Amino acid sequence: MPNEQLTFASKQAEPLAGGHSLCAGCAASIIVRQVIMATEDPVVVANATGCLEVCTGIYPTTSWNVSWIHNAFANAGATLSGVESAYRALRKRGEIPEREIKFVAFGGDGGTYDIGLQSLSGAMERGHDMVYVCYDNGAYMNTGVQRSSATPLGAHTTTSPAGTLMTIGKSEIRKDMTAIAEAHGIPYIAQSSPGYYMDLMYKAKRAFQTKGAAFLNVMSPCPLGWSTEPADTLVLARLAVDTCVWPLFEIAEGEFSLTYLPLEKKPVIEWLQPQGRFRHIFKNNDEGLIDRIQADVDRDWQKLLDRAGDAIPDIAGPVRF
Amino acid sequence: MEKVIERMMEVRWHSRAGQGAVTAAETLAATALREGKHVQAFPEFGPERMGAPLRAFNRISPRPIRIHGVVEEANVVIVVDSSLLGAVPVDANVAPDGVILSNTTKSVAEVRRILTLNGQKLACLDATQIAVDCFGMQKPNTPMLGAIARVTGLVALDTLLVEVEEIFSKKFPPKVVEGNIKAVQRAYQEVSYE
Amino acid sequence: MTKTQKSKDNLIQNPKSKIQNRKVVILSGNNAVANALRQVDPHVYPGYPITPSTKIMETVAEFIANGKMQCEMVAVESEHSAMSAAVGAAAGGARVASATAANGLAFMWEVLYIASGSHLPIVLAIGNRALSAPINGFADHGESMGSRDAGWIQFYSESVQEAYDNIIQAFRIGEDSRVRLPVMVCLDGFLLTHTSENITMQGDDEVTDFVGPYHAEFSLLDPDKPVSHGLSDPPSYYMEHKMRQQAGMEKAREVIEEVGAEYGKRFGRPYGLVDPYCMDDAETAIIILGSEAGRVKGVVDKMREAGKKVGALRLRTVRPFPDEQIVRQLLGLKAVAIMDRSYAPGAVGAPMFQEVRSALYDYRDSAPPIVNRIYGLGGRELRNADVRNIFAELDALADGDATVPVIQMVGLRGEPAPTWEEMRPLETPIAVAAKRGK
Incomplete structure (x- = not known):
């Protein structure tokens, strides 16, 4: 079955042209291509200010082969709800052809978890027929790696630096944005990773098919902010899933499903160690912090297992395509 | 009684929020408009608290009205709620040739003792009783309009009756409409002033 | 009654006009703006209520609920989102209007510049009100004066009649291909928003005919011709784009005069700068x-x-x-x-x-x-x-x-x-x- 999906994607027009200026190894463009290729309908993209926006649309050039709008940092949700309302208004009056168009917004964690949260919340509550995709790289990378509410506990950023007095890096846990999205009672919410591209495309497809607002939270490894090798991006994307730091699941019409069960749940240290942003933990030999991060991950993963109940997949690996 | 308004007349209403004085001011304006006059109606600006003393205003003129904002000196003061007599300065900033018209059970002589007047006319009417008699509700606004027509000549009785019939017919059954018309006519007859 | 009727007709300033459906009515400033919007019937109204312009949004919502407007209302969660959705909708090729005041306009600030820099002819009514602090709900031009360099055309209305007339003209002026800029129509809070006056309301058809249909040049909603809106400008282009905005503003001078004169010719109330x-x-x-x-x-x-x-x-x-x-x-x-x-x-x-x-x-x-x-x-x-x-x-x-x-x-x-x-x-x-x- 996965092959069908691949075959389908290979026939799709390229929504985002090469030649953009995103960093080597950036997952954002991978996510964008996989998400948009999951639908056959034409799409209109709204983009919050951030890496993706600034690297794909610099006048007088554009990397976008689909219609695209960037408005500001805080308002991708509201902007796209405006475009979608224009679509309904113009179609209603017969001023544009009766033709299905899909609406998708891309925002980083800054534009989604933080400054854009209110705008996104409003758009989800109003139930616009749109998909909102957060590419979550865990800090404000566009402006040089400042902490966000998506930055994980213990990560070094330029505004949560690991110093000689305050050695921990970011001292707070990350916000659970997916749970906040779910609290809006929208029909489709999912967490995914470009490391498991079939999972991502499956969820993007379902999100596009959903009538009403859908929210996808996608982890997006960032070689710059994470201090990792560009070639390791998808390895890290998979490690996040296999350590249960970033579990894959969906909630469709209120029904929760784990969509991936690791063959072997790897210790979180395997996820931390390759990343320069956690280097100080190992330099300081801060086992207490590693234990705390592991305990948080274990607790959250157990919650998901409890929630899945009898519906825990009985085989490991991607389960639903 | 036919009076011709030759200059802009400014009206100040004293009421309590929720008593419909703003609607009454708008009805007065609509009646004057029907007579081809230029009009304004507006509430005292700011948040409304139910039961709190409230003012509303009218300007009525044979010529276009350019001025906006609170009436500095009223030609006509209308007190819709008698409990405001002596409680708020209804007698302040009234033109020397102006008139104060109050809904009250008291006589003109009694009200005169409560207010400080400098030559202004005073008119009194038990509008609440007329309202209760005519349409069974303690809503003095319609009879007050009848008294205004008589005392001020701002609008003609005939026009007022047409306006009241039209407005009330939109919302109320014929019996209530008839009652309100009767109330206007009775108030027009019964208002006493000196 | 004939005498009454005759004097009422005198209020209509262009009695020679053959069009009979205009009428003299009593409307508050907010209600007059809402009625002008009803007659223009823009595609999208993204809005967030704020005193003293709340009644505009309420009245538009009522018109929509009663089938008197086809407009899509987007009842957003803040003024920032109202102007953001307005930009999105206008980029989608829609005719867009909204209303706000004071702190609401301040909250829109960021996006005001994006609307004008993107040449989106949004029409925004302002119920002028003082900015906090101290918090104050009354008339003051502080908020619209503060945004005078946001790249919007700004009208200040003297009366309820003019607020109504300005809204209708605003669409023509902002959408003119020589201008393509958003327009604010200011009316003093309470002094106009809440004051009912007699105004001449033109017939619905007259207004529709005056404003004309709207055709956006670069819509997001034509999949066969994808467009990119809101690209980032390197220093080598930014100033040229600002020059284009300035050119629109300069052209607006003659367009405002032209539209004001045509309005006068058709409806008897001419306007200039x-x-x-x-x-x-x-x-x-x-x-x-x-x-x-x-x-x-x-x-x-x-x-x-x-x-x-x-x-x-x-x-x-x-x-x-x-x-x-x-x-x-x-x-x-x-x-x-x-x-x-x-x-x-x-x-x-x-x-x-x-x-x-x-x-x-x-x-x-x-x-x-x-x-x-x-x-x-x-x-x-x-x-x-x-x-x-x-x-x-x-x-x-x-x-x-x-x-x-x-x-x-x-x-x-x-x-x-x-x-x-x-x-x-x-x-x-x-x-x-x-x-x-x-």
């Missing part, structure tokens, strides 16, 4: 904008009856700023006061004073002395006596009295307010007089 009143032989004059212009005109009438050669000049637009029209009216006068309903802390006078004085610089040899009177902040009542006092000061100024303060607030409680000069320790009266060229 400025509204001179008794200026032909005036010796002193007051420049003002918004609803209190009516009061000043009334005082001018009274003073004219007493033989005083006074005049009033109302600015209808602030952006584009009608500098030529102002200069033309002011040259040859003996003294002029600019009345601002806003102020600019630390600046040399309030916004309109600064700009009028700047416009006069090239004509400084023949320009009259000018003073700034700041009034009505936070809804402070202006009284006829205040206006008469200002004219009296202008007389003194015309007679060469150098003690007349240049910049001062009027209508304050208690003692006369200190002048700007008095509050500035280093500024002597001599320096002030020298600055005036005396």
Whole structure:
């Protein structure tokens, strides 16, 4: 079955042209291509200010082969709800052809978890027929790696630096944005990773098919902010899933499903160690912090297992395509 | 009684929020408009608290009205709620040739003792009783309009009756409409002033 | 009743028109704006309620609920999102309108610049109200003056009639291919938003016909022609794009005059950039904008009856700023006061004073002395006596009295307010007089 999906994607027009200026190894463009290729309908993209926006649309050039709008940092949700309302208004009056168009917004964690949260919340509550995709790289990378509410506990950023007095890096846990999205009672919410591209495309497809607002939270490894090798991006994307730091699941019409069960749940240290942003933990030999991060991950993963109940997949690996 | 308004007349209403004085001011304006006059109606600006003393205003003129904002000196003061007599300065900033018209059970002589007047006319009417008699509700606004027509000549009785019939017919059954018309006519007859 | 009917007809200013469906009605400013929007029926209304313009959104919602408008309302969660959705909808090819006031406009600030920089002809009604703090719900031009450099065309309405007329014209002006800029239509909070007046409301068909259909040039919603909206500009292009905005603003001058003249021809109420009143032989004059212009005109009438050669000049637009029209009216006068309903802390006078004085610089040899009177902040009542006092000061100024303060607030409680000069320790009266060229 996965092959069908691949075959389908290979026939799709390229929504985002090469030649953009995103960093080597950036997952954002991978996510964008996989998400948009999951639908056959034409799409209109709204983009919050951030890496993706600034690297794909610099006048007088554009990397976008689909219609695209960037408005500001805080308002991708509201902007796209405006475009979608224009679509309904113009179609209603017969001023544009009766033709299905899909609406998708891309925002980083800054534009989604933080400054854009209110705008996104409003758009989800109003139930616009749109998909909102957060590419979550865990800090404000566009402006040089400042902490966000998506930055994980213990990560070094330029505004949560690991110093000689305050050695921990970011001292707070990350916000659970997916749970906040779910609290809006929208029909489709999912967490995914470009490391498991079939999972991502499956969820993007379902999100596009959903009538009403859908929210996808996608982890997006960032070689710059994470201090990792560009070639390791998808390895890290998979490690996040296999350590249960970033579990894959969906909630469709209120029904929760784990969509991936690791063959072997790897210790979180395997996820931390390759990343320069956690280097100080190992330099300081801060086992207490590693234990705390592991305990948080274990607790959250157990919650998901409890929630899945009898519906825990009985085989490991991607389960639903 | 036919009076011709030759200059802009400014009206100040004293009421309590929720008593419909703003609607009454708008009805007065609509009646004057029907007579081809230029009009304004507006509430005292700011948040409304139910039961709190409230003012509303009218300007009525044979010529276009350019001025906006609170009436500095009223030609006509209308007190819709008698409990405001002596409680708020209804007698302040009234033109020397102006008139104060109050809904009250008291006589003109009694009200005169409560207010400080400098030559202004005073008119009194038990509008609440007329309202209760005519349409069974303690809503003095319609009879007050009848008294205004008589005392001020701002609008003609005939026009007022047409306006009241039209407005009330939109919302109320014929019996209530008839009652309100009767109330206007009775108030027009019964208002006493000196 | 025939007599009544006849005089009512006299109110209609163009009785020769064959179109019968216009009517004289009593409407508040908010209601008049909402009715103009009903007649134009834009595609999308993204909105967030705020006093004193809430009733506009409520009335539009009511029209939609009762099938009198086809417009899509997007009831967003903040003014920032209202203007953001407006930009999205306009980029999607929709005709868009909204309304706000005070802190709501301040919350839109970021996106105001994006709307104008993207050449999206959104129409925004402003129920002018003071900015916090202290929080205050009353008339003040602070918020719209603060946004005067956001790239929007700005109209200030004198009456409910004009607020209605301005909304209808705003669509034509903003959407004109020579302009393509968003338009604010300002009406003073409560003084116009909540005041009911008799206005002539044109027929629905007349308005539809005047405004015409809207065709956006670069819509996001044509999948066969994908477009990118809101690209980032490197330094090598940014200034050219700002020049294009400026070109639109400059063209707006003639478009505003054209549309105002055509409006007058069709509906009997012509409009221009400025509204001179008794200026032909005036010796002193007051420049003002918004609803209190009516009061000043009334005082001018009274003073004219007493033989005083006074005049009033109302600015209808602030952006584009009608500098030529102002200069033309002011040259040859003996003294002029600019009345601002806003102020600019630390600046040399309030916004309109600064700009009028700047416009006069090239004509400084023949320009009259000018003073700034700041009034009505936070809804402070202006009284006829205040206006008469200002004219009296202008007389003194015309007679060469150098003690007349240049910049001062009027209508304050208690003692006369200190002048700007008095509050500035280093500024002597001599320096002030020298600055005036005396």
